[in-house]
Amino acid sequence: MPDLPQYLEKEASRFEEELCELLRIPSVSADSNCRDDMHRAAGWLHERFQALGLASEIVKTKGHPLVYAESPPVPGKPTVLVYGHYDVQPADPLDEWDTAPFEPAVRDGNVYARGATDDKGQLLTHVNSVEAWLATRGPLPLQLKFLIEGEEEIGSENLEVFLRNESKRLACDVVVISDTSQFGEGCPAITYGLRGIAYFELRVSGPSQDLHSGVFGGSVMNPINALTQIMSRLIDESGRIQVPGFYDDVVPLTERERAEFASLPFDEAAFCSQIGVTALAGEAGYSTLERRWARPTFDLHGIWGGYQGEGGKTVLPCRAGAKFSFRLVPQQDPHRIAAALRPFLESLCPPGIRMELIEMHGAPGALVSLESPFMSAAATAVERGFGQRPVFIREGGSIPIVTRFKEVLGVDTLLLGWGLEDDHAHGPNEKFSLADFHCGIRSSAALWEELSKIAP
Amino acid sequence: MPDLPQYLEKEASRFEEELCELLRIPSVSADSNCRDDMHRAAGWLHERFQALGLASEIVKTKGHPLVYAESPPVPGKPTVLVYGHYDVQPADPLDEWDTAPFEPAVRDGNVYARGATDDKGQLLTHVNSVEAWLATRGPLPLQLKFLIEGEEEIGSENLEVFLRNESKRLACDVVVISDTSQFGEGCPAITYGLRGIAYFELRVSGPSQDLHSGVFGGSVMNPINALTQIMSRLIDESGRIQVPGFYDDVVPLTERERAEFASLPFDEAAFCSQIGVTALAGEAGYSTLERRWARPTFDLHGIWGGYQGEGGKTVLPCRAGAKFSFRLVPQQDPHRIAAALRPFLESLCPPGIRMELIEMHGAPGALVSLESPFMSAAATAVERGFGQRPVFIREGGSIPIVTRFKEVLGVDTLLLGWGLEDDHAHGPNEKFSLADFHCGIRSSAALWEELSKIAP
Structure with a gap:
């Protein structure tokens, strides 16, 4: 045998x-x-x-x-x-x-x-x-x-x-x-x-119908302007997410993990060329692998509003929207994130704009x-x-x-x-x-x- | 006769x-x-x-x-x-x-x-x-x-x-x-x-193809994130456009004009209800009619990127774009505005993102x-x-x-x-x-x- x-x-x-x-x-x-x-x-x-x-x-x-x-x-x-x-x-x-x-x-x-x-x-x-x-x-x-x-x-x-x-x-x-x-x-x-995820859709609306941007521009908040402002404030220039309490439950990387990741044969230049970028980006103070694997992120997956066709249209659109998610790391709870996100977005939503936040799906x-x-x-x-x-x-x-x-x-x-x-x-x-x-x-x-x- | x-x-x-x-x-x-x-x-x-x-x-x-x-x-x-x-x-x-x-x-x-x-x-x-x-x-x-x-x-x-x-x-x-x-x-x-106009399209691109936001999120600048950041910096919270030198050639309203506008039977509440908003917005320090008629504006006319369909898709898209214009007031030159806008946008464009600015049309x-x-x-x-x-x-x-x-x-x-x-x-x-x-x-x-x- x-x-x-x-x-x-x-x-x-x-x-x-x-x-x-x-x-x-x-x-x-x-x-x-x-x-x-x-x-x-x-x-x-x-x-x-x-x-x-x-x-x-x-x-x-x-x-x-x-x-x-x-x-x-x-x-x-x-x-x-x-x-x-x-x-x-x-x-x-x-x-x-x-x-x-x-x-x-x-x-x-x-x-x-x-x-x-x-x-x-x-x-x-x-x-x-x-x-x-x-x-x-x-x-x-x-x-x-x-x-x-x-x-x-x-x-x-x-x-x-x-x-x-x-x-x-x-x-x-x-x-x-x-x-x-x-x-x-x-x-x-x-x-x-x-990583986990908390996925959302935000819809913003302003005037009840599309307006002429010449006649009305300057008097009313443009929903796309508002959307870009709101979205841009969810993360700062150093890649830190601005939702209050967002990092409260994040389990930090241990020294052993950081050492393990650092010892991996990861070729940053090859990675850049694989995805076709000249520079990487992300949260300051963490290596690329740490950022991809063990740090939370904020990514917009889709955005829309107004006229997307050829040429120009001088419309002040009545609505706009975006899909986005936070990748979560262990111990972050997608429900707690959603609960903190909603009032934060409301605080960022300018006068004259109504917002609707849809919680799409979440997983720790x-x-x-x-x-x-x-x-x-x-x-x-x-x-x-x-x-x-x-x-x-x-x-x-x-x-x-x-x-x-x-x-x-x-x-x-x-x-x-x-x-x-x-x-x-x-x-x-x-x-x-x-x-x-x-x-x-x-x-x-x-x-x-x-x-x-x-x-x- | x-x-x-x-x-x-x-x-x-x-x-x-x-x-x-x-x-x-x-x-x-x-x-x-x-x-x-x-x-x-x-x-x-x-x-x-x-x-x-x-x-x-x-x-x-x-x-x-x-x-x-x-x-x-x-x-x-x-x-x-x-x-x-x-x-x-x-x-x-x-x-x-x-x-x-x-x-x-x-x-x-x-x-x-x-x-x-x-x-x-x-x-x-x-x-x-x-x-x-x-x-x-x-x-x-x-x-x-x-x-x-x-x-x-x-x-x-x-x-x-x-x-x-x-x-x-x-x-x-x-x-x-x-x-x-x-x-x-x-x-x-x-x-x-x-008013005149200077109309543009901005296209931004990052990775050479759409990426999985779980695998790559946190390591590379997301073009929609970048676009919302760039666009949000074109105007501040008080409605002032941030392009350097933007207001240099603006002809200010005269006292006679401001008095004339102020005396017009303009009903702000009726205007709000006509366009279906609960609050007006725009450049601080000017009346609604002044903002609509005699002050420059920044309006996004269209924005797009990533997934716009039903449900969620966890894509980190490779490109995004927007159409926008500045309404200009007399003496502002659309060509000068375009010339000032380009380097300003370039300065806002984060590493890892390429931008293409298209000057669509302009009129003083x-x-x-x-x-x-x-x-x-x-x-x-x-x-x-x-x-x-x-x-x-x-x-x-x-x-x-x-x-x-x-x-x-x-x-x-x-x-x-x-x-x-x-x-x-x-x-x-x-x-x-x-x-x-x-x-x-x-x-x-x-x-x-x-x-x-x-x-x-």
């Missing part, structure tokens, strides 16, 4: 073939023509889980089915919930793909296909590690629960319902998700922090302590899988499901990403490194071992 | 019938289906001038024809150019008219039809006064030149050409235009000042001295025609042709408006008071007499 590493080596090409099998199913959740394919993909996973001896179930929802599978409880050991998704983004524009999106092709050590990195390739690492464990070591050393949905790319609406209704069944000590990226090639990473950030035993176990596991100690990074965006797991199940999530930033998730020629696929499987197997050492 | 006033009384209903005749011609310059009607309207005026014994000509242009007619020179007397336009705005929305726009209907002493006040009714007052003069007093006491175009509502492009090519033929001492309004009912007015303001003998003559004539001394007002908008007459012919324009603000020029149910029509004819006849007393 081979040991686990030998088994993985022996089965490597079958794992790759199976990945390609799953990638061939065009499970595009946004495309109603793919409904059968969604069922095929869910069925494929269900059979895979059953073959491993897990108690597996295809859960029907109002939308695409989800697949739930679990191994038996292991007394005195933690329970781990593995989340993933089998749905993929639409593949268009098709003519920008070098090979067809649903005909996986291997080139230069990468498999090219829609869903390769996001998330089929990444999620299968955890399935394959279970197979290897069971084949070489016997029963799993802890209880695993797999929750694989088919609507991640379209908003996870029905997962939400399942999560609320089945929170007892989903009870666990920690969640594991592999749907993010390494810091760079050869630099595996654990994402331990996410997430942060897993670097001192948590789960985090240490994950770091060890990744090091064992990749042969390289992972770096600890944060991510500037939100992953809503992480927030929901915290809220509903009360647990932290370990974001162990095997992808690379240039994997073109959501774009043409999506790919996933097969070497990273196998490192991921090894890391996953090591993870079960490391996590089983922790008393739940 | 009746005297002139008796003649006007006797012919009053024929003048009204003739006005209705002209109003029945749907001379919509913007509508290519109306091409024949444009020729019919021009022909109607041409025949009318010929019938009066004037040397009249239909001048073909690349667009709609214009009509030029003149009476013989009168040595030692001024030459007066009367400008008007026979084209009208489109009539739609048709279902908002109580009676058909090209079937003139008289109700409550008003004639309702498209073009009634703008400008057929007003321009005919000067034609009818000539008829009355010739019929009762013999040759005109000064030389009159009539320049009636058919493209006022679509930009006067071909009048521009005629003006440049025929400036000698158009030589005159003063221009008379009746295409504006009285200050209110029973309050005739002479408009002696117009116009001001006729209240001490000018032409102005005194006009005031006397209006008082004789309306039985009421006119007030001296300004207008916040621009009338480009007034600027062009000043530039090309070197002469001032007397803006003697017989209309009312609620005449619905450009809107449904356009009307013109027949009483004002006749007051206008009487004023016009008096004007020829008063102007003839001035040595050219």
Whole structure:
């Protein structure tokens, strides 16, 4: 009987073939023509889980089915919930793909296909590690629960319902998700922090109808003038947000975090050229990575008002509006931010202008302590899988499901990403490194071992 | 032989019938289906001038024809150019008219039809006064030149050409235009000042493509953020424009003007309710009329950037833009303003943002001295025609042709408006008071007499 590493080596090409099998199913959740394919993909996973001896179930929802599978409880050991998704983004524009999106092709050590990195390739690492464990070591050393949905790319609406209704069944000590990226090639990473968001729309209105700017200009507040004034006062020149109390709950970066970020091989010049700017900007006193990952921001996402067509129109428009959000960092509460924002905006709103503030959506950030035993176990596991100690990074965006797991199940999530930033998730020629696929499987197997050492 | 006033009384209903005749011609310059009607309207005026014994000509242009007619020179007397336009705005929305726009209907002493006040009714007052003069007093006491175009509502492009090519033929001492309004009912007015304009578009761009605001927010200047900051700094809270040197050439209001404006029956509460605002705004230290007529302004006419659709999109957009203008007062030069604006905007443009400033169009303001003998003559004539001394007002908008007459012919324009603000020029149910029509004819006849007393 081979040991686990030998088994993985022996089965490597079958794992790759199976990945390609799953990638061939065009499970595009946004495309109603793919409904059968969604069922095929869910069925494929269900059979895979059953073959491993897990108690597996295809859960029907109002939308695409989800697949739930679990191994038996292991007394005195933690329970781990593995989340993933089998749905993929639409593949268009098709003519920008070098090979067809649903005909996986291997080139230069990468498999090219829609869903390769996001998330089929990444999620299968955890399935394959279970197979290897069971084949070489016997029963799993802890209880695993797999929750694989088919609507991640379209908003996870029905997962939400399942999560609320089945929170007892989903009870666990920690969640594991592999749907993010390494810091760079050869630099595996654990994402331990996410930003939250508070998203708003502000509508301002003045006169009851559009006016002639010659006849009326100078006598009445112009709603676009007012909007630019209000928006410009939400942030100062040093990048500090001016909403009263905005920073009250911000968890400051620790010295360890700042040192960790500073040691990362981040090339500012390459970053500038990647996004096509000649200079970076943001809150004074913080590095670029700190500003992207761990400091709150204010960004306007859209603005409109008056005449946007060709040429000139001398209108004094009756209304204008803007969409904007604050990215929040852990401990900032989107509701508290909204509550502080409203009177602040009202205080900035000039006479003659009415304002309407719409709270669009909000989510708190997430942060897993670097001192948590789960985090240490994950770091060890990744090091064992990749042969390289992972770096600890944060991510500037939100992953809503992480927030929901915290809220509903009360647990932290370990974001162990095997992808690379240039994997073109959501774009043409999506790919996933097969070497990273196998490192991921090894890391996953090591993870079960490391996590089983922790008393739940 | 009746005297002139008796003649006007006797012919009053024929003048009204003739006005209705002209109003029945749907001379919509913007509508290519109306091409024949444009020729019919021009022909109607041409025949009318010929019938009066004037040397009249239909001048073909690349667009709609214009009509030029003149009476013989009168040595030692001024030459007066009367400008008007026979084209009208489109009539739609048709279902908002109580009676058909090209079937003139008289109700409550008003004639309702498209073009009634703008400008057929007003321009005919000067034609009818000539008829009355010739019929009762013999040759005109000064030389009159009539320049009636058919493209006022679509930009006067071909009048521009005629003006440049025929400036000698158009030589005159003063221009008379009746295409504006009285200050209110029973309050005739002479408009002696117009504002100019300097109109711009600013485009700002940052990253080379739209970015994810979670991943990149905080590291790069957001073009909409930048745009609101730049725009908000063009004007301060007291309504003072911040472009360096902006006020250098502003002609301050005289004590006489401020007293004249202050004495006008302007009802601020009624004005607020007319435009639907609860508070007025503008430059501190000036009354509402002063701000509308005689102080420069800064108004945004349009703004755009990022996502304007339903719901939220967490985009950090790569570009944004705005259209805006400064209304200028006499002596401010739009070119000097543009020259001062550019470096000021550049100084406000944050690192990481590129800006492009487009100078769209500019026109200086116009001001006729209240001490000018032409102005005194006009005031006397209006008082004789309306039985009421006119007030001296300004207008916040621009009338480009007034600027062009000043530039090309070197002469001032007397803006003697017989209309009312609620005449619905450009809107449904356009009307013109027949009483004002006749007051206008009487004023016009008096004007020829008063102007003839001035040595050219």
